[in-house]
Amino acid sequence: MNKEKILLGAHMSIEGGLHKAIERGQETGCTVIQIFTKSSRSWVAKKLTQKDIDLFKETQKKSSIEIVVAHTSYLINIGSSKPETEQKSVKALEDELERCDLLGIPYLVLHPGSHLGAGEETCIEKISQNLDAVLEKTKSKTTILLETVAGQGTNIGYTFEQLKQIRTLCKEKKKIAVCLDTCHIFSAGYDIGSPEGYKKVFDDFDRTLGLKLLKAIHLNDSKTELGSKKDRHENIGKGKIPIEAFKLIMNDKKLSGVAKILETPIQENYSEYSDEIKLLREMIKV
Numbered sequence: 163m164n165k166e167k168i169l170l171g172a173h174m175s176i177e178g179g180l181h182k183a184i185e186r187g188q189e190t191g192c193t194v195i196q197i198f199t200k201s202s203r204s205w206v207a208k209k210l211t212q213k214d215i216d217l218f219k220e221t222q223k224k225s226s227i228e229i230v231v232a233h234t235s236y237l238i239n240i241g242s243s244k245p246e247t248e249q250k251s252v253k254a255l256e257d258e259l260e261r262c263d264l265l266g267i268p269y270l271v272l273h274p275g276s277h278l279g280a281g282e283e284t285c286i287e288k289i290s291q292n293l294d295a296v297l298e299k300t301k302s303k304t305t306i307l308l309e310t311v312a313g314q315g316t317n318i319g320y321t322f323e324q325l326k327q328i329r330t331l332c333k334e335k336k337k338i339a340v341c342l343d344t345c346h347i348f349s350a351g352y353d354i355g356s357p358e359g360y361k362k363v364f365d366d367f368d369r370t371l372g373l374k375l376l377k378a379i380h381l382n383d384s385k386t387e388l389g390s391k392k393d394r395h396e397n398i399g400k401g402k403i404p405i406e407a408f409k410l411i412m413n414d415k416k417l418s419g420v421a422k423i424l425e426t427p428i429q430e431n432y433s434e435y436s437d438e439i440k441l442l443r444e445m446i447k448v
Contacts, residue, residue, distance in 0.1 A: 168412075169229060170442060171195045172424035172435035180214060180265070181221040188225045190436045194421040196231045196271070196378075199261040205237060205254055207261070215264050229421050231307075231341075231378050232262050233271045240292040241275020241285040241318055248292070251275075255296050262304040269377055269421075271307045271341045274319040274328060285318050290331035297334035307341035307377055312349035313391040320350040320391075322370040329371075339375045342367070343425075344411070345382035345396070348403050351389040355404035364414075378421040381408065381442065397426045398438050412445040 171192030174183035180199065187195035200207030222230065238255055242248045255272070262270050277285030293306065308328060313320030319328075329338050344354065352366075353359040367373065383401030385394035399405050411417060422442075428434045 167193065168443065168446065169194045169419065169421045170439060171227070171422070172426075172432065172439065173197070173233070174432050180218045184218070184221045184225050184227050184230070186432050187227050190433050191439045192435075193226055194229045194231065194423060195227055196233055196423045196425070198235070199232050199258060199265065199267070200235065202233070202235050203237065204235065205250055207257065210261060210264055218265050229269075230265075230267050231269045231271060231421055231423060232258070232265075232267045232304075234258050234273070236273075238272065239275050240272075240296075241277055241289040243278045243280035243285070243288075248288070252292050252296060255292075256300055259296065259300045259302040259304055259306070263300070263302040267304060269307050269339075269341075270304050271309050271378065273311060273317070274308050274325070276316045277318060278316055282318060282324070285316075286324060286327050287331060289318065290328050293328070293332050293338060294334050297332075297337050302337075305337050305339050305377065307339050309341040309380070310343050310346045310350070312343075312346040312393040313351075314349075314393050320346075322367055326370050329375075339377045340371055341378040341380060342376060343380035343382060344403060344407065345380070345384040345401075346393060348384050348388055348407075349386060349390050349392055349394075353388055354407040354410070355388075356406060357410065360407060360410045364416075373416055376417070376420055378423060379411065379417065380425050381411070381422050382425050383408075395426055398424075398441060408442065409445045412442055413447055 171194035173196040174186045183197045238251045240251045275289045311317045311319040352363045383396040385396040386392040
């Protein structure tokens with residue numbers, strides 16, 4: 163396994179322009195980056211100009227960044243029991259898919275949704291219906307990656323079975339795959355901290371969803387214990403997930419083609435990710 167070529171990187175800022183995220187990623191030692199294509203805390207975004215699109219694509223072409231993954235705004239909840247929020251979320255997801263399509267971004271990570279008290283089954287059906295509506299309308303080439311969540315509050319997607327249920331109910335399932343977050347699954351109760359536990363969890367994933375659907379992994383340690391149901395990211399090796407879990411991921415040949423992305427805490431700027439990227443690369447046994 164080539165340490166330098168492995169698909170590894172981090173979430174990068176788009177401050178100063180979308181193309182700046184690619185430049186930051188390259189400087190930090192990434193071969194993959196994740197970005198927001200607009201503000202993560204806003205419903206609307208300034209329309210992309212052809213200049214924005216061309217500059218982004220040209221910058222990536224000249225860089226070491228092989229894959230760019232986008233993440234949706236945190237405001238989006240297509241499973242909401244509040245009609246206004248649901249409608250705004252569907253429109254926002256349509257817009258984000260179209261932005262990804264224009265930029266040539268292959269994957270868009272989405273937190274499935276929260277039922278806000280309406281019940282899990284109702285929410286799962288609503289998420290599936292809205293995914294179909296959005297994918298049918300946009301005709302985007304971008305694949306939506308449903309992200310595993312920690313099980314905090316009324317969030318949906320804290321079991322592999324829930325993600326399977328959402329995808330099974332969708333007609334447009336070919337455009338739906340998965341992003342696995344190590345902090346989230348650990349907090350949801352999936353013990354990946356030992357070789358035996360790791361094998362059990364990934365066998366379960368493969369049996370339930372199929373490893374071919376795993377397109378991205380968020381590499382995050384957890385501030386809280388196994389099964390805590392809390393979404394609290396920590397730097398690699400400083401949290402509650404045994405370091406063995408990250409060594410297993412970095413050396414798993416079945417995951418060699420999966421984009422691995424850090425979303426761990428940073429203090430001042432994104433270049434801080436370079437130390438963790440180096441740490442993860444050093445875990446790889448050649």
